[in-house]
Amino acid sequence: MSEAALFALQRLSAKLLAPLVIVHLVLILYAVHGGLSAAEILERTRGSVVWGGFYVLFVIAVAVHAPIGVRNVAREWTRWRGRSLDAASLALAFILLALGLRAVAAVVLPG
Amino acid sequence: MASPPKLDVRIWRGADAGEFVAYEAPLAENQTVLDVVTWIQRHREPALAYRFACRVGVCGSCAMTVNGRARWTCRSHVKDVVADGRLVIEPLRNLPRIKDLVCDLAPFFDKWRRAGGRFEGAGTRREPMPATDPDTDARRAADAGIECINCAVCYSACDVVGWRPDYLGPAALNRAWTLVNDERHVKAREVLDAVTAGGGCALCHTHGNCTEHCPVGISPTAAIAGLKRRSLRRSLGRRWRRRGGWT
Numbered sequence: 001m002s003e004a005a006l007f008a009l010q011r012l013s014a015k016l017l018a019p020l021v022i023v024h025l026v027l028i029l030y031a032v033h034g035g036l037s038a039a040e041i042l043e044r045t046r047g048s049v050v051w052g053g054f055y056v057l058f059v060i061a062v063a064v065h066a067p068i069g070v071r072n073v074a075r076e077w078t079r080w081r082g083r084s085l086d087a088a089s090l091a092l093a094f095i096l097l098a099l100g101l102r103a104v105a106a107v108v109l110p111g
Numbered sequence: 112m113a114s115p116p117k118l119d120v121r122i123w124r125g126a127d128a129g130e131f132v133a134y135e136a137p138l139a140e141n142q143t144v145l146d147v148v149t150w151i152q153r154h155r156e157p158a159l160a161y162r163f164a165c166r167v168g169v170c171g172s173c174a175m176t177v178n179g180r181a182r183w184t185c186r187s188h189v190k191d192v193v194a195d196g197r198l199v200i201e202p203l204r205n206l207p208r209i210k211d212l213v214c215d216l217a218p219f220f221d222k223w224r225r226a227g228g229r230f231e232g233a234g235t236r237r238e239p240m241p242a243t244d245p246d247t248d249a250r251r252a253a254d255a256g257i258e259c260i261n262c263a264v265c266y267s268a269c270d271v272v273g274w275r276p277d278y279l280g281p282a283a284l285n286r287a288w289t290l291v292n293d294e295r296h297v298k299a300r301e302v303l304d305a306v307t308a309g310g311g312c313a314l315c316h317t318h319g320n321c322t323e324h325c326p327v328g329i330s331p332t333a334a335i336a337g338l339k340r341r342s343l344r345r346s347l348g349r350r351w352r353r354r355g356g357w358t
């Protein structure tokens with residue numbers, strides 16, 4: 001993938017993440033403020049297509065956005081370059097994707 | 112009678128390997144840093160190497176690091192930059208050193224060219240200059256960056272240039288932005304391709320150090336933000352075209 005394509009992906013995922021993060025934070029505040037228990041939260045998320053879709057999108061955007069940024073930082077602050085760095089960034093993307101989707105499954109899929 | 116006030120000046124002598132040498136220079140009410148360097152070269156150190164030409168802020172050749180900050184020395188007054196009666200003068204950062212205060216500007220101008228900085232018009236010298244409307248958005252964007260004197264102060268102030276030697280840097284990208292917005296320039300697409308490639312505008316952190324340092328008040332940060340927008344649009348447009356959709 002070209003640098004231009006990576007840049008485009010990172011910018012687009014950032015645009016996507018901005019509203020998603022805001023909703024996510026508001027949601028946390030709401031849940032904590034309202035004193036919802038874990039069971040009450042799960043009750044609302046389990047089987048919810050909306051929250052499932054929301055967080056799947058969130059996880060995908062993070063898995064695209066973060067590794068590109070980390071790769072840039074590595075190239076600025078270390079001498080790490082080339083294929084091994086690209087491979088490591090890709091691996092990070094899959095790790096984030098796997099961890100994220102697992103977490104989404106845990107709160108959305110019926111227990 | 113008290114002796115006249117003196118200035119404590121430390122100047123870098125040598126290239127990468129070298130040392131600061133201390134000089135005493137007369138302190139005058141109205142003098143620039145370049146005046147001080149010139150006085151030292153004429154009266155104390157004939158072998159001192161430094162660059163200048165116009166002495167009035169036009170040619171962009173006199174930039175140095177003065178008390179830790181990149182400046183155009185011909186228009187930096189001693190009284191504005193002196194700290195505890197002392198001036199510490201070094202070459203610019205981020206450029207290979209040649210001797211004393213002189214840097215090799217070849218990488219700076221090579222990048223300027225790599226960013227597509229050379230103007231190319233459609234006409235020949237026998238045709239009249241095409242008129243440009245000063246009131247279009249594009250022309251205003253070009254005019255905002257056109258007065259760059261290529262002093263490399265911004266280049267020296269940019270941390271990303273230090274981290275990523277392939278980064279084109281603020282001055283070359285600012286130049287590219289003026290050309291992308293110049294309706295007479297026939298190679299705007301090539302410029303956009305050059306600044307979108309690796310080492311291009313995507314590397315800018317938008318932290319504005321270049322803008323903060325530019326002595327003529329240009330904002331390369333804004334120019335680069337413009338390039339980012341345009342290059343993003345262009346890469347997306349290309350992808351859609353390749354897939355045969357949307358356009």
Ligand code: SF4
Nearest residue numbers: 269315316318319321
């Ligand atoms: S805004 Fe961009 S070009 Fe300017 S100093 Fe910061 S990183 Fe460098």
Ligand code: SF4
Nearest residue numbers: 259260262263265325
């Ligand atoms: S943008 Fe400003 S600081 Fe940078 S080279 Fe041009 S005049 Fe100098």
Ligand code: FES
Nearest residue numbers: 166170171173185
């Ligand atoms: S000597 Fe020309 S800009 Fe300073």
